[in-house]
Amino acid sequence: EILEDLEPLRKHRGRLPEETLRYAEKTLFLLTVKPVMFVANIGEEDLPEGEANPHLQKLRAKAEEEGVPVVAICAEIEAQMVDLSDEERRELLEAYGLKEPGLYRVVREGYGLLNLVTFFTTGEKETRAWTVVRGTKAPQAAGKIHTDMERGFIRAEVISYEDYVRSGSWSRAKEKGLVRLEGRDYEVRDGDIIYFRFNV
Incomplete structure (x- = not known):
């Protein structure tokens, strides 16, 4: 019934027995059982959380509907940090009201999703x-x-x-x-x- 509705199986985690989900993953090779996270690339003007960005708000609404986490990062800032010293990186993060690089949040969220x-x-x-x-x-x-x-x-x-x-x-x-x-x-x-x- 769920497969006929074309809904991702991950939406039913907690409602379906774990054995059913494991069976679907191992025998049917359904990607929709796998955990998912959305990573949104936002502009510098939308930092730190992107609350004013209408596209990000739509993505967050969709993610909430599907029970999927969202991590908003600014790829431009992330790229700039690569060549900076620790002190310069800290100053750049502070200038945009960030506590840590976006990559750290992506990794932490990924670890959580994958247990x-x-x-x-x-x-x-x-x-x-x-x-x-x-x-x-x-x-x-x-x-x-x-x-x-x-x-x-x-x-x-x-x-x-x-x-x-x-x-x-x-x-x-x-x-x-x-x-x-x-x-x-x-x-x-x-x-x-x-x-x-x-x-x-």
């Missing part, structure tokens, strides 16, 4: 960001780095990004008792900094 989180690993030589689906357990997150780490997982030492920054270092965070030991059932959270213990 993704980022965790970090850090050492003396490098810090890396890893992306996993929300709800991923610690051993499977370790497996994103290397399959041996998942196979030989013992435990994870975890601290939130905010606690790490406030502490200034891993050793100071440990001294303050902010580093937690987590086991196999721990679900990785967005912004976790993790040191995996494993043995193979």
